[in-house]
Amino acid sequence: MREYIKCALRNLGRKKLRTVLTVASIAIGVASVVLISTIGDVGKFAINNELNSLGLGSLSISVSKQRTDLALQQGDLETIENMRQVESAIPIIVEYSSLSMRGLVANVAIWGIDEGANQIISLSPNYGNLFTRNDIASESNFCLVDSNTAKGFYGRENIVGKQMRILIGGSYEDFTVVGVVQSGGNAMQNLIGEYLPMFVYVPYTTMQRLLGRSSFDRIAVKVHDSAVVDQAAKDIVKGLEYANRTRGGYNAENIAQQKDNLNNLLSIVATILSSIAGISLVVAGLGIMTVMLVSVNERTREIGIKKSIGASRGIIMSEFLVEAFTISSIGSMIGVVVGVLLALIGCMLFHIEVLLNVRMILFTVTFAVVSGVICGVYPSWIASNLRPVDALRYE
Incomplete structure (x- = not known):
C-alpha cells in the first residue's frame, strides 16, 4: 500500500x-x-x-386577543401565585419606545418587572443592584440597562448613577441607572443589534403610573415540576376563568414547547x-x-x-x-x-x-x-x- x-x-x-x-x-x-x-x-x-434567558419561565399567561373587555390585574397575579403547581409568578409590561442619553437617541424595549424578575428572567447584575421591594412600592424612576446599552452610549459597562430620558406615555421621563445587567438578548444583539432594540428594565408600578393603567401585558410563571407544565397551564387558565367568571378569556403558552x-x-x-x-x-x-x-x-x-x-x-x-x-x-x-x-x-x-x-x-x-x-x-x-x-x- x-x-x-x-x-x-x-x-x-x-x-x-x-x-x-x-x-x-x-x-x-x-x-x-x-x-x-x-x-x-x-x-x-x-x-x-x-430563549432560556429571556424565557419568561415555563409559561406565559396573557389575555385572548379577542377579549378586549379583559385585562390581567393584581388579583389575577395573586390567583396564580396561590396555585400549588406555581413556584413563582411575575407581572410583565412591555413597551417599545425610545431613550435619550448624552444627546443620542436609540430604539428601546422597556420591560416593566418586579423585584423577583431574576427568578424567571435571566438578570445578572454586573454593576449596581437589581430592584428592591421598596423600589417597586414607591414607583421609583429607577432603571436597569443591559451591558450592550451601556457600551452603546458610554463605551463602557459601568454607568451606574447616570441619567437617561425614556419616552413613556407620550413624554420623556428622567430615570436613574441603578444597575447594569447581563440579560437575555445580549447575544442576539451582538448578532443583529441593528434590528433588535436595546433593553431597559423599570419597575412595573412605575410603568403603570406613567401609562395610566393598572393592568399587565402578561404574567410569567415558573412551575415546580417541568414535567407537568401542560397540566399546570390548563389549571391556571381554569383558575383565572373561575376567579373572573368568564370562559375562553386567557391563554397559557408553553415556552419550552415553542422552543422545541x-x-x-x-x-x-x-x-x-x-x-x-x-x-x-x-x-x-x-x-x-x-x-x-x-x-x-x-x-x-x-x-x-x-x-x-x-x-x-x-x-x-x-x-x-x-x-x-x-x-x-x-x-x-x-x-x-x-x-x-x-x-x-x-x-x-x-x-x-x-x-x-x-x-x-x-x-x-x-x-x-x-x-x-x-x-x-x-x-x-x-x-x-x-x-x-x-x-x-x-x-
Missing part, C-alpha cells in the same frame, strides 16, 4: 495544476458542509440560550442547506472521474509496459483507485481545516460559543472519500482491461 501511495503521489504531481483544481473542488464541498452544519448547531445553541418547535425548524433548515452543499461533493466526485479518465488516456502506453512485464489487472486497478482515494482524502482534510477555521473565526467575531459536530464532520469526510473512490472505479476498470499489445501500440 505504501508503494501504491508513493506511485499515486508521483503520478498526481505530473499534472500539478489539474490536481490542485480537483483537490480544491473537493475541499470547497467539504468546507461548505462543515461550515453550514456548524452554523446550524451554533445558531440553534445560541437561540436556545437566549423552533429547534425542529432550525434542524430542517440546516439539513436542507447541508444537503445542498453536499451536492458539490457529488460534482467533485464526477470531477475526479473526469480527471482519472484523462489520466488513463495519457498513461495508456505506461499501462501497457507495466502489464507486459507482469502487472496484473488487480495491480493496475488498485493503482488508479489509490489515486482517487488520495485526491479525495487530501481534499477532505483541507476542507475540514478550512471549514473549522471559518467557523471558529465567525464565532470569535460574534462572541458565540464554538460547537463542532464531530459526527457530521466524520460523515462528510467519509462521504467525500467514498464518493471519490466510487467515481474512480470506472476509469480504473478501463485501465485494468487495456490489452498490453494495444496499449504499447498507442501513440
